[in-house]
Amino acid sequence: AQTVTQSQPEMSVQEAETVTLSCTYDTSESDYYLFWYKQPPSRQMILVIRQEAYKQQNATENRFSVNFQKAAKSFSLKISDSQLGDAAMYFCAYKISSGSARQLTFGSGTQLTVLP
Amino acid sequence: DAGVTQSPTHLIKTRGQHVTLRCSPISGHKSVSWYQQVLGQGPQFIFQYYEKEERGRGNFPDRFSARQFPNYSSELNVNALLLGDSALYLCASSLVGQGAGGPLDEQYFGPGTRLTVT
8 A cells, every 4th residue: 555654744944945845655656646735724735746756857836846756755845935825734645647546645744834 | 717616614413413515526527536634634535436436435434425426516425423524524626537647637626524523
């Protein structure tokens, strides 16, 4: 079974600074997707960034980028120039790219606080 | 375009009762998935439906059931409620449910239904 581990329950960052959230996963599959989702107090789960396992290049979306280390099964999220609106719970998630069910497997989350 | 909608927003039930949660996917999306998010944890997969057929089921007891209607909306039913069923129930829709992979089955989440069992 696939598992996703987020070892940092809470993180804080000063506004305009950079923060990195960690995620490791365990899978025997070679083809899969990894995601970072943001869940603000409004509860709406919002996709931040996606990485395809077959791509060596790290994904980037504006101030958000990932460091994907396939051999180490590590997938960290870097938030640059942190803004107050970045404060939320962040979830790392995994999804196999084959098979009949395409469910997401989530980690336990990291609560990010942005300090003004 | 409207996103995924869920109703009700909040719900309080008593142990042993039954509950029905509803989800309307984004227009054009044919797949709906349900997740349970207990306070302080990540969401856990309950069901996925695609074209009105069950495509996947998580490790949940038979008290949990779901269905998808011809208009692709979905209901999640929970019987004989337990205190441990208190959680945020999230619905996610995607364009397709299998086969294509990648962005075509990107899951878009609704705001959830907060269920409290007393």
